[in-house]
Amino acid sequence: MPGMLGEMFVQMTYPIALQIILLGFIGGILSGFIGSGGAFFMTPGMMNLGIMGPVAVASNITHKFGKAMVGSKKHGEMGNVDKKLAIFMLITAAVGIRLAVEVMKALFSNQDGQSASGGAAADLYISIIFAVILSFVAVSMLADLIKSKSSDETGPSTKIVEFISRLKLHPLIYFPVADVYVSLWVILICGLATGYLAGTIGVGGFIGVPAMIYVFGVPAAVAAGSELYLAMFMGAWGALNYAFEGMVDIRCTLLLYGGSLLGIYLGAYGTKVVKEGVIRLTTGVIILLCVLSRIVAVPVYLQKLGISNMDPAYNFYFNLASKSLLFVSGISGALIIIFFVQRAYFQRRKLEASLSLGEAPNSA
């Protein structure tokens, strides 16, 4: 692709296209397995392929829109969606997304208003937000797991819920499906944070779901279903905003779908056959490795911005290390899940076979 179009969007070769499909597949498996997210793997993976951070985020949030539409339909059938809660959160989530797009737009353009060198600043910003938020999520997840093993405490902590309910910040709104009363102000703040993160790194669910569970006191299944419902609107709004700014690479979105919509079914099947502790441990470790992969890429952006004097020849090695870490974490996580899925699948086949061969009952 010639000129500015070539600077903005990656040259789509077969290897790159296949790697994006693979990213989508692994991201889909993780997303189906964890119940939200997936972009935490896909966005940095795309950045490692040379796709500019804002374009990766924009393409991912557009991808999230369609994916959430498919997923929330299933959750809705199971009665796990609190539409009222999702709509209340959407009010400020939409503002958060717009804010994120504005920040990204400002970082993406250099002083002349062009997008060439501004890409590194945006990439650095995305990587830092990624590392901070995802480290927090992974560490909390693993700490929760250790705590639940070593004590009698069961389920997520309700300390924050109890603290906020003591404050009695009126107006309190009742959400019937989740069966909780939550202060409007708390919802609006959490909605804003969810929207901002969804717009910045494409993983609003990593804030939205914990906020619903730990801050609002919503049951986990309803939190996942409602977040997916919210993600559908946030994705649509994010896609609209980023597409308006011309940052969506529709080819990447299409390729991601090619892998993710298969992966998500396999991941969701995995949750039925894998123990909860294993799910949380696998997820926590994968997220930590993704964080590490992003941190390894930071010196490259610092060098591009002229903040660091590192020899540009090292950029290749840092990129390679970052990419390898990400793929190793994603592929090994996906392989663990696929292992459990195939084991359960063949066990079921074996059971059916043993029932149909020679074990028939004798009717008296």
Next chain:
Amino acid sequence: MQIICISRGSQGYGTELAEKLSQSTGYATISRETITDKATEYGIPVGKLEMEILRNRPLSEEMSIVADMYKAFATAQTCERALNENIIYHSRMGHLALPGLARVMRIRAIAEPEYRIKRVMDRLKITRKKAKDYIDHIDEDTRKWTHILYNADLSDTSKYDLTLNATNLSAENAAKALASFAQLPEFQETPSTFQDLQDLLLAANCRLAIGSDDRSRSVNVGIQADKGNVSVTYMPRQSKEAKTIPDVLKSIKGIKSLVCTVATTNVLYLAEKFNPDDDHFLNLIEIAEKWNAAIEIVRIADKDEKPTEAPLENKQQVLRANQGETGGILEDSESPIPSAEPGFGISETVDKLIQVGHSGGARTIYGGTDALLRSLSKTEQYSLVAIGDVFSSKGAAAQRMKREMLGKLKDKFRVPVIGTEDLKAKYLFGPKQLFNMIGFAVLFALIYLIAFNFQEPILTFISKGQFGGTVYDKAFSALAVVVCVPIVAFSIGGFFSNFLKLLKVE
């Protein structure tokens, strides 16, 4: 026996009413507090369960078992007493005890807020504000407990036969009225309710035995008993521990047959008549195989139909299969199978389900749709409710009535509810799905071909926002992205969904 359940919510009036009623009728009283104390003595950590629920924590697997044990203990205690004498059970959610049991008189005792505040102020010697806060807390705690343990709403008036208001009616006069109300034929025992009570007790005793034995206490089970025939379902990952269940239940009196089925989830199959060779039923079995589900069958008997006490027609040797680690059907003896009233195909259908390893028990509910909705517990975790032939005597209105029933069940369980005739189209792979899969594949390929053969013009069009397009250009390209993306997602998603149906991975 006669059972009167009083749901209290009036700061003392309900208890007073139960006592006065006991004096005038001679019936024994049982309170929730007594049962809770006994459950704690039995070893069920009720206090811990209460704390978990009141702190609004989602129940862990361990706590779900505690909740299940507590409910089984309460049911066993109440049933045991009710089989021998007339009882008055009173608790904050008394009407939810003995779920689904007909001919139980369910009373709600309420009072206006001022009355309640005054009672609390007098009793606890506290200020008006503190009394009001105290009542608010109690109400909130009761609401949480009812919601989590019974998935019910206390304010749902359709669950009560009568509501008494303490503000306007003294406990003494209310007791007199209730004593006369209790004589109505609608609240008298029948052979069928006596049998139901025995089955409830049997299922509860089985649950307590499983939860109290070291070998099986961690197994999360679903238990149904029907005329002494017990079905137990458990999760595949607990197969090893669940193998001990037949041995654990050996000492329980009243078990005629026992079927243990490994199941990830449960499917409820409702109909008036069953045919094990019916194509729709075979489709349901195929779905159960895919989902590793147990199928619970429930026959809906018409309002006018009387329960049969006839001896069961078929005897069968229950399959004793060697299932290895994945579990399956276990035990037990030569015995009748559930709800085998002649002519409705239940015994043959259950036989078939036992053969294929997906039996989740069977029962008959008398009294038509209303009784069905009352009897099915909202706490049951079904993944699917399938409805076969119903309302066959209603002629042209049958379809409409079935649709209404689908809607009511959907509202109740919040899971997919579907007619058996639609199972194949929605959940199985057939010619329609093949056609859809090919259609989606063609669309999928076409989208990719267009997108990757015309990369430059497409990217130029959608990146106008970056390269100086007008506001209209930008808006138009953004709109195009937002409209196209769901179409792409549904076509690719539709292809994979059908493809995985073909592979039976769902």
